[in-house]
Amino acid sequence: MRAAYVEVANPADPLAALVVGERPDPEVRQGWVRVRVRAASLNHHDVWSLRGVGLPPERMPMILGTDAAGTTDEGREVVVHPVISSDGWAGDETLDPKRSLLSEVHQGTLAEWVVVPERNVVDKPAALTFEEAACVPTAYLTAFRMLTRDAGLWKPGTVLVQGASGGVASAAIQLAKALGHRVWATARTEAKRDFARSLGADEAFEPGARLPERVDLVVETVGEATWAHSLKSLRPGGTVVVCGATSGANPPADLNRVFFLQLRVIGSTMGNKEELAGVMALMERAGVRPRIDRVVGFDALPDAVAALTAGDVLGKVVLQP
Numbered sequence: 001m002r003a004a005y006v007e008v009a010n011p012a013d014p015l016a017a018l019v020v021g022e023r024p025d026p027e028v029r030q031g032w033v034r035v036r037v038r039a040a041s042l043n044h045h046d047v048w049s050l051r052g053v054g055l056p057p058e059r060m061p062m063i064l065g066t067d068a069a070g071t072t073d074e075g076r077e078v079v080v081h082p083v084i085s086s087d088g089w090a091g092d093e094t095l096d097p098k099r100s101l102l103s104e105v106h107q108g109t110l111a112e113w114v115v116v117p118e119r120n121v122v123d124k125p126a127a128l129t130f131e132e133a134a135c136v137p138t139a140y141l142t143a144f145r146m147l148t149r150d151a152g153l154w155k156p157g158t159v160l161v162q163g164a165s166g167g168v169a170s171a172a173i174q175l176a177k178a179l180g181h182r183v184w185a186t187a188r189t190e191a192k193r194d195f196a197r198s199l200g201a202d203e204a205f206e207p208g209a210r211l212p213e214r215v216d217l218v219v220e221t222v223g224e225a226t227w228a229h230s231l232k233s234l235r236p237g238g239t240v241v242v243c244g245a246t247s248g249a250n251p252p253a254d255l256n257r258v259f260f261l262q263l264r265v266i267g268s269t270m271g272n273k274e275e276l277a278g279v280m281a282l283m284e285r286a287g288v289r290p291r292i293d294r295v296v297g298f299d300a301l302p303d304a305v306a307a308l309t310a311g312d313v314l315g316k317v318v319l320q321p
Ligand SMILES: NC(=O)c1ccc[n+]([C@@H]2O[C@H](COP(=O)([O-])OP(=O)(O)OC[C@H]3O[C@@H](n4cnc5c(N)ncnc54)[C@H](OP(=O)(O)O)[C@@H]3O)[C@@H](O)[C@H]2O)c1
Pocket: 042, 043, 044, 045, 048, 138, 139, 142, 162, 163, 164, 165, 166, 167, 168, 169, 186, 187, 188, 189, 192, 207, 221, 222, 225, 226, 243, 244, 245, 246, 247, 268, 269, 270, 308, 311, 315
């Protein structure tokens, strides 16, 4: 089958590590299910994999991709939940110390077929196209958990989303609006700030801008480039939820501000299968549809990966294998 994979990682030049070519058709183990991938979406996770982050040489070659929507051999239209817990694990998949995301231990979704445990598929909502549904399992699921379980908000408030054009960030803007919050965003260019407004942000600012007032919650995926601003933007008792650190993972902690203002710093990773079904139900009912920058075939995938690496994407990129 045709697939996009990494054989030798390249920390400095992720695009140079991308291979589009033939891989063996997957074998279906007992208790697993084969999904014909109708659409798969890219995430920054794929860039990290090409750089070799979390992917040691002994696991190569590894097919990229965490997200897919497709059809099982029985014709069931499904969305794949990418958090693979270990056999016998009960409870929240994301808390299993032996969990992995698709494309970390098991082959990923940027391929014609993917095999996953039977428990890792959920029904695709009829309202979402395969392309839209393929955007949900990482970006929208993660943003959903950040805005619900991890937000510490039990009434509408003001939410700041950093780095608005990213996959998780654009999802967070849309979902925060759907949950009734006032949403502010930052982005590095005016075109990206316009994009944020078009997603429903009430206002969009330059990175580091002084905001009209302090916010209840910051959704943080950017890391070092925005962390200081995130802490400074919070009201006393406010919460920053962080799921990623694209620009660097070791900003000054500013502990004086954290304890003096009683800030909550919450780490967040993906979501469980029930949350995946939950975010899709919210999207269906609230009319939230992922914003897709482009849909590509394998031939245009390298250009799309280059754009994602450069931060030159508005929302999501989708592959039709
Ligand atoms: N823990 C989890 O479960 C989980 C789940 C999903 C993602 N993540 C992580 O979260 C991060 C975002 O993922 P994604 O797929 O949404 O990535 P993405 O689509 O590539 O978005 C990254 C965004 O971050 C901003 N950014 C990047 N470098 C920046 C810099 N130097 N200065 C300012 N802003 C910068 C950009 O925002 P603007 O250009 O718009 O300003 C960019 O659009 C990644 O690090 C990813 O690994 C973690």
